[in-house]
Amino acid sequence: MSPNYKRYDLGQQPAGTVVEVVLSCINNIRLMDNDNFALYAESKNCRYIGGRTEKSPARLTIPRAGHWHVVVDKTGFQTLANSNVRAIPPKAIQPANAAAPRKAASPATAEAS
Template identity: 50%
Template sequence: MAAPHFRYTHYDLKPQRAGTTIEVTLNAVNNVRLMTSVNFQRFTELLDFKYIGGVAKKSPIRLVIPENGHWHLIVDMEGHHGLAESSVKLIVASTTTAGHQQAS
């Protein structure tokens, strides 16, 4: 299996629900790409792939999972001077609506 010719950090986000926010903190400008498992496989095989995100010029950057599924996040240095240090935090979408209370 071929691999991209640039360095990257891979975060396997596992199955996530639509609406979950991914908060990525970086110490330098890098690309941040959120993608499905199929697109991550295509990325690793150097095929065309689709993703959400792009060049992160500020930190933190937030991306929202658009649909339920298994997601991957890539932080990469393609087109930049080096690979940024990064961290990822998941902010799960609330399933309860403000003002509603449980019946007792």
């Protein structure tokens, strides 16, 4: 039996982080904080940002600092999409003469369930 969803644990993220999700086919994308992911994993009602996603890549913005998860699920679809997720940190406002090298965003680690 194939998994119904794939979870990406983004860990602690600041507000304004953009989460980019690439999908191989139409699926649902759900961006959730830690508490809501726990509810989702228990098949309980939860709150999330996102939903049915037809265009890839999709970009969602984290509204507040905290521990975040992205779930790609096939609810309403036959196939779980191949997916890739990355977190893009908010851009720091810097004076033009104080440009500093930027650290590359690291991809999230996936966990199938």
